[in-house]
Structure formats: C-alpha cells, structure tokens
Amino acid sequence: xxxxxxxxxxxxxxxCLLYATLGEIISEKVGHLNLGVEGMMQMGAVVGFIxxxxxxxxxxxVLCAAIAGAAGxxxxxxxxxxxxxxxxxxxxxxxxxxxxxxxxxxxxxxxxKVPEAITTFFAPIKLPVLGDIPYxxxxxxxxxxxxxxxxxxxxxxxxxxYKTKWGLNTRMVxxxxxxxxxxxIPVDKYKYFNIALCGxxxxxxxxxxxxxxxSIYPVNVVSGRGWIAVALVIFAMWNPGKALLxxxxxxxLDIASFWLQQYTLPxxxxxxxxxxxxxxxxxxxxxxxxxxxxxxxxxxxxxNYFKEDR
Amino acid sequence: xxxxxxxxxxxxxxxxxVRLSAVLAALAVAxxxxxxxxxxxxxxxxxxxxGCFGSVYRFSATIEKMVPLLVLSLGVMVAFKxxxxxxxxxxQFQMGAVGTTLVVRLLPDLPLPIMLVLMIVASFAFGAVxxxxxxxxxxxxxxxxxxxxxxxxxxALTLVTALQxxxxxxxxxxxxxxxxxxxxNALLPSVSGFNLSILMAVVIILAMYYFTNRSKIGFEIxxxxxxxxxxxxxxxxxxxxxxxxxxxxxxxxxxxxxMQTTGVxxxxxxxxTGGLGFTAIIVAWLSGLKVPxxxxxxxxxxxxxxxxxxxxxxxxxxxxxxxxxxxxILFFILxxxxxxxxxxxxxxxxxxxx
Numbered sequence: 001x002x003x004x005x006x007x008x009x010x011x012x013x014x015x016c017l018l019y020a021t022l023g024e025i026i027s028e029k030v031g032h033l034n035l036g037v038e039g040m041m042q043m044g045a046v047v048g049f050i051x052x053x054x055x056x057x058x059x060x061x062v063l064c065a066a067i068a069g070a071a072g073x074x075x076x077x078x079x080x081x082x083x084x085x086x087x088x089x090x091x092x093x094x095x096x097x098x099x100x101x102x103x104x105x106x107x108x109x110x111x112x113k114v115p116e117a118i119t120t121f122f123a124p125i126k127l128p129v130l131g132d133i134p135y136x137x138x139x140x141x142x143x144x145x146x147x148x149x150x151x152x153x154x155x156x157x158x159x160x161x162y163k164t165k166w167g168l169n170t171r172m173v174x175x176x177x178x179x180x181x182x183x184x185i186p187v188d189k190y191k192y193f194n195i196a197l198c199g200x201x202x203x204x205x206x207x208x209x210x211x212x213x214x215s216i217y218p219v220n221v222v223s224g225r226g227w228i229a230v231a232l233v234i235f236a237m238w239n240p241g242k243a244l245l246x247x248x249x250x251x252x253l254d255i256a257s258f259w260l261q262q263y264t265l266p267x268x269x270x271x272x273x274x275x276x277x278x279x280x281x282x283x284x285x286x287x288x289x290x291x292x293x294x295x296x297x298x299x300x301x302x303x304n305y306f307k308e309d310r
Numbered sequence: 311x312x313x314x315x316x317x318x319x320x321x322x323x324x325x326x327x328v329r330l331s332a333v334l335a336a337l338a339v340a341x342x343x344x345x346x347x348x349x350x351x352x353x354x355x356x357x358x359x360x361g362c363f364g365s366v367y368r369f370s371a372t373i374e375k376m377v378p379l380l381v382l383s384l385g386v387m388v389a390f391k392x393x394x395x396x397x398x399x400x401x402q403f404q405m406g407a408v409g410t411t412l413v414v415r416l417l418p419d420l421p422l423p424i425m426l427v428l429m430i431v432a433s434f435a436f437g438a439v440x441x442x443x444x445x446x447x448x449x450x451x452x453x454x455x456x457x458x459x460x461x462x463x464x465x466a467l468t469l470v471t472a473l474q475x476x477x478x479x480x481x482x483x484x485x486x487x488x489x490x491x492x493x494x495n496a497l498l499p500s501v502s503g504f505n506l507s508i509l510m511a512v513v514i515i516l517a518m519y520y521f522t523n524r525s526k527i528g529f530e531i532x533x534x535x536x537x538x539x540x541x542x543x544x545x546x547x548x549x550x551x552x553x554x555x556x557x558x559x560x561x562x563x564x565x566x567x568x569m570q571t572t573g574v575x576x577x578x579x580x581x582x583t584g585g586l587g588f589t590a591i592i593v594a595w596l597s598g599l600k601v602p603x604x605x606x607x608x609x610x611x612x613x614x615x616x617x618x619x620x621x622x623x624x625x626x627x628x629x630x631x632x633x634x635x636x637x638x639i640l641f642f643i644l645x646x647x648x649x650x651x652x653x654x655x656x657x658x659x660x661x662x663x664x
Contacts, residue, residue, distance in 0.1 A: 033456065035397075035460075075641060078645075079641065079644050079645050082648075083644070083645045083647070083648035084647075084648060084651070084652070085644040085645060085647060085648070086595055086644070088395060088397060088456060088591070089591060089592050089595045089596075089640075089644060090641075090644055092397075092588050092591060092592065093592065093637050093640040093641060093644065094637075095588075096585075096588070096633055096636065096637045096640070097633075097634060097637030097638070097641070099630075099633060100630040100631070100632075100633030100634035100636075100637060101630075101634060102630075103628065103629075103630035103633070104343070104347070104628060104630035104631055104634060107628060107630070224464075227460070227464060230457075230460065231457075231460075231461055231464075234454075234457055268472045268475075268476040268477065269476075270468060270471045270472035270475050270476055271468060271469075271472050273468045273471070274464070274465050274468035274469070277461040277462075277464045277465050277468070278461075278465060280457075280461050281458060281461050281462070281465075284447075284453055284454060284457055284458055284461070285447055285451065285453055288447065288451040288452055288453035288454065289451050297454060297457075302395075302456065306314075306316075307314075
C-alpha cells in the first residue's frame with residue numbers, strides 16, 4: 001500500500017514536468033529548440049501565484065500563468081523567428097530572464113500561503129468508477145483537477161500533432177520549412193502559434209508547482225525542473241504519450257531520494273538525482289544509433305528558416 | 311512589398327554603433343524595472359561603473375570575474391567553430407574543479423609548483439574527457455551534441471553534490487555539507503589582489519589566437535565547421551578533428567575549474583560555476599567566434615557581473631534585478647544582429663538585382 005502512495009505522489013510530482021514537456025515537444029516539432037523552459041516555468045509559477053493570491057480565483061491564476069509563459073515564449077519567438085537570432089543563445093537568455101523575473105516579483109510573496117479557495121479547488125477529487133479500480137484508481141484517479149487536465153492535454157496534443165491538418169503542417173515546418181513554404185504553408189505563423197502554445201504550457205507547469213504542489217511560496221519554486229523537462233522531451237522521443245510515462249518516471253526519481261532516506265542503501269542517495277539525465281543520455285545515443293526518423297529530433301531543429309535562402 | 315535580404319559582411323564600425331545602440335535601448339527598457347525596484351536608473355547605471363572601476367580593489371574584482379569567463383568563452387569558441395554546439399561548459403568547469411580537488415586529496419603534501427602543474431593537467435584532462443564523451447558519439451553516430459552536453463552539465467552537478475554531501479564532506483565542518491578548503495600549498499599565488507590566473511589567461515589568449523588563426527588543426531576545424539563534405543574531400547580526418555577540438559574545448563573549460571578552486575573559492579562546491587558556463591556560450595556567440603572580440607566581450611560582461619554585485623550592496627537592490635538587466639541587454643544585442651545581417655528592400659529594387 002505504501003508503494004501505491006509513492007506512485008500517486010510520483011504522478012503528482014511528474015505533472016509539472018508533463019505540462020512543460022508537452023510544450024517543449026510542440027516547440028521542437030515546429031523546429032525550435034527553446035532552452036528557455038526553465039525561465040517560462042518560473043514566470044508562470046510566480047505570475048500564477050501572485051494572481052491567485054490577489055484574486056483568490058483559480059481560473060484567473062491559471063490563465064495569468066499561461067499568459068506569462070506565452071509572453072516569455074513570444075520574446076524568444078520574435079527574436080528567433082522574425083530576427084533570426086540563434087535559438088540556443090536566445091533560449092538560455094530567456095532562462096536567465098525568467099529566473100530573475102520570478103526572484104524579483106516573487107520576493108514579497110515568499111512565505112505566503114496559497115489562498116484557501118484555490119487549495120480547495122485543486123484538492124484531490126476521487127473520480128467515480130475509475131477511482132474505484134484497485135491500485136490504478138488510487139494512483140491516477142484520486143488526483144487534483146490540474147492533473148486530470150494534463151491527461152486530457154496528452155490526448156488533445158497527440159490528436160493535434162498527428163491527426164489534424166494543422167499538426168501535419170506544424171511537423172512539416174519542423175522537418176522541412178523549405179518544402180512547407182513552397183507548398184503554401186505560412187511558416188512563420190505556424191512557428192509563432194506553436195511557440196506561444198509551448199510557453200503557455202510551460203507557464204501552466206510552473207503554476208502547478210506554485211498553486212498545487214506546495215502550500216507556502218518558497219524562494220525558488222521551479223528550481224531546475226525546466227531542464228529536466230528539456231531532457232524529458234528527448235527521453236519521450238518527441239511523443240506526447242511517452243512524455244506522460246516519462247514524466248511520472250522522472251517524477252518518481254524526483255521524490256525517490258526523499259522516500260529512500262528510510263532505507264540504508266549501498267550508494268549515495270545524491271547520485272539518484274543524476275538518473276533522469278543519465279537515462280536521457282542513453283536515449284539520445286540509442287535513437288541516434290537507430291536510424292528510424294520518426295523517433296529522432298525534427299530535421300530542422302535549432303536551425304532558423306530564412307525564406308530568401310530558398 | 312518589402313523583402314528581407316542578406317547584407318554583405320558589416321564593417322566593424324557599423325557593428326560597434328549597432329551594438330552600442332542596442333545596449334542603450336536595453337538600458338532604457340531596463341529602467342522600468344529599476345524604477346519598480348525603487349531606485350534611480352541613472353544613478354544605478356553610474357553605480358555599476360563605479361563598482362567596476364571605482365578603486366583598485368574593485369577593478370581587480372572585475373578582472374577576477376573576467377578571467378574565468380574569458381577562458382570558458384575561448385573554450386566554447388573552439389567547439390562552436392566546428393559547429394559543434396558545446397553547451398556543456400558548466401559541466402566541464404565542474405569536472406575540472408573535481409580533478410583539481412582529487413589531485414590535492416591524493417597527494418596533499420606536494421610543493422606548490424609541482425602541485426600547480428599537476429592540478430592544471432588534471433583539470434584539463436577531466437574537462438576534456440567530459441566533452442570527448444559526447445564528441446565521440448557525435449563523430450560515430452551523429453548523436454545530438456547540444457542535448458548531450460546539456461545533460462552532462464547536470465550529471466556533473468549531481469556528482470559534485472554527492473561529493474559535497476557525502477564522499478568528500480569535511481568532517482571538521484560540524485555537519486555543514488562542504489568540502490574542506492584546499493591547503494596553502496595548493497592555492498594560486500597572488501600579487502596585490504591579482505592572482506596568477508591572469509597570467510594563465512594571457513598565455514591561453516595567445517595560444518588560442520595562434521591555434522585558431524595560424525595552426526593547421528585550427529584551419530581543419532574551421533573547414534569542418536563550414537562543410538563536412540569539403541573537409542572529407544580535401545582529406546581531413548573528420549573523427550580525429552572532432553576529437554581534438556573537443557579535447558581543447560573541454561580542456562580549457564576544465565582549467566577554469568582549477569583557476570576558480572585554487573584562486574577564488576578555495577574549495578570545490580556546487581556553486582562554483584555561478585552559471586558562467588552558460589554566459590560563456592553567449593559571449594562566444596556574440597563575439598562572432600573571434601579571439602579578440604571574445605576578450606573585449608568577456609570584459610564587458612565582467613563589468614556587468616561586478617557592477618551587479620556592487621549595486622546589490624550599495625543600492626540594496628536584489629540580485630534578481632541585475633539578472634534581468636543582463637538578460638534584457640542580451641535580448642537587445644541578439645535582436646540587433648538582425649540589423650547587421652539583413653536589410654529591407656522593396657520589390658522594385660529586388661527585381662533589378664535579379
């Protein structure tokens with residue numbers, strides 16, 4: 001039974017990663033490696049908390065968080081799409097900015113409690129029928145509505161990317177913008193839309209931490225989870241379904257070191273935190289060894305598209 | 311209709327004008343944040359300068375901040391020349407510091423000169439290996455190095471965390487998770503506030519200038535960066551070139567680990583890099599991968615960093631404000647590149663050109 005609690009906690013810990021990972025998948029699918037995930041999560045976390053604290057309304061909090069994340073993403077988008085700036089450098093700068101932004105605006109809220117209206121709204125709700133399934137119900141269907149929404153997003157984003165015309169065009173822009181442009185797809189519009197969507201999802205991931213995961217606002221609420229999300233995108237091989245499993249696996253590793261403290265282990269507990277990154281490295285190596293293209297990064301990932309070069 | 315076309319290579323004068331205007335525009339925007347933080351922007355910006363040049367002590371602090379950034383940027387630059395996106399400078403820096411500390415732990419009683427040489431060799435080797443792992447997989451399977459090196463940063467960081475909290479934890483620190491300070495015979499000697507790492511940095515600048523502009527391998531790296539096919543065609547051994555570039559790039563970043571442990575912090579810790587490995591990527595990129603510009607830009611960034619730490623105490627402004635100002639300046643400079651590389655033409659002139 002204790003293990004079931006652990007797994008339920010892993011799902012909760014993985015949910016913030018899941019939101020950000022889904023976002024970054026969309027951004028990378030359209031060909032933009034955005035290393036600003038950490039920054040966008042930070043912005044979403046702090047703006048979400050401030051809005052929630054000020055208005056006491058969960059909808060307002062979540063909406064503001066998504067807008068904050070998207071705003072960060074649009075700075076990145078404007079620089080890399082319209083001004084053709086280097087994606088890696090711009091993304092890193094966005095992370096620096098977001099961390100500073102969150103530290104500055106969150107300073108006066110450190111130690112404040114999440115308002116009760118919001119805590120109640122996001123409290124775990126046991127779903128009828130599904131929640132009664134032994135083990136599975138306890139792990140997946142006795143969670144916050146914020147977690148349920150992420151289940152919905154996984155399906156919605158899968159359908160968006162693989163079953164709709166927009167998703168097909170999005171992936172085409174990421175694989176070959178020259179061909180996409182030639183076939184009449186408005187490349188820049190697709191890029192802007194998907195990058196903003198990525199930012200909104202990262203913002204939601206950050207706000208999950210500040211509104212649901214913790215009860216008192218700490219100094220640094222995201223603390224590096226954005227980089228784990230970047231790793232997760234590769235671990236999940238750019239697939240939303242695998243992102244869900246990966247997020248819970250990484251979530252489990254995140255809380256494992258705390259949970260394992262009760263046992264005496266032959267290895268240092270601190271080395272556990274390296275496992276997500278090690279696992280990602282192995283996935284990177286194996287996907288590059290195997291030549292199947294649908295499990296690799298989009299062909300134009302990291303490269304900007306300049307129309308006149310065509 | 312307006313079109314965007316690529317321009318000819320911009321002149322240095324145009325570059326300077328555009329960059330400076332970008333910085334000024336950024337400072338204007340950043341003023342809003344400074345005002346929100348409750349300070350006078352003009353006074354604050356003057357404060358940044360005073361914090362860097364106001365006294366010999368402050369100037370030496372600026373140089374102390376410049377040296378690691380400079381060497382890291384040169385290291386990153388070598389890999390970038392090959393279009394090998396080494397964003398793992400943080401990790402190579404950490405590993406270099408681990409190598410340095412390992413030497414001291416294994417051979418604590420060596421005389422200073424021998425100790426220094428061994429520490430340089432070890433930090434270089436540790437940093438180099440940390441980059442040669444992804445370089446090997448890049449050369450062999452085409453594994454994405456951007457993501458690989460990014461992951462290695464965090465693996466290095468966890469390793470240092472484990473060392474600090476477990477394996478190398480100082481028993482004399484009353485339960486505080488810290489690694490013991492290095493002994494006297496393992497500290498970089500310093501002359502009136504300027505330590506030996508400045509001399510090392512000068513040697514590295516000259517060596518890297520020769521390496522990138524005059525040496526055969528430097529030329530091969532540049533060719534490989536332009537086109538792998540050309541490189542193969544003229545008989546360059548691609549795998550060997552990638553590995554050598556990684557050795558130099560990672561090694562230089564590793565040496566910074568030694569400089570900082572022995573010259574500044576006095577002990578290995580998880581905080582030793584202070585994010586400089588990421589800043590170095592930005593510096594190397596903005597310098598157009600040219601050694602002289604790397605020197606200039608590292609100094610400019612050091613001014614920002616030192617100024618930032620000064621205004622925190624002098625103006626009671628939180629460090630996060632300085633972080634945001636830094637990011638805003640970078641955003642503007644990154645955006646201003648566009649003005650240097652592209653220009654607008656109307657349809658009419660375009661058809662004339664064609």
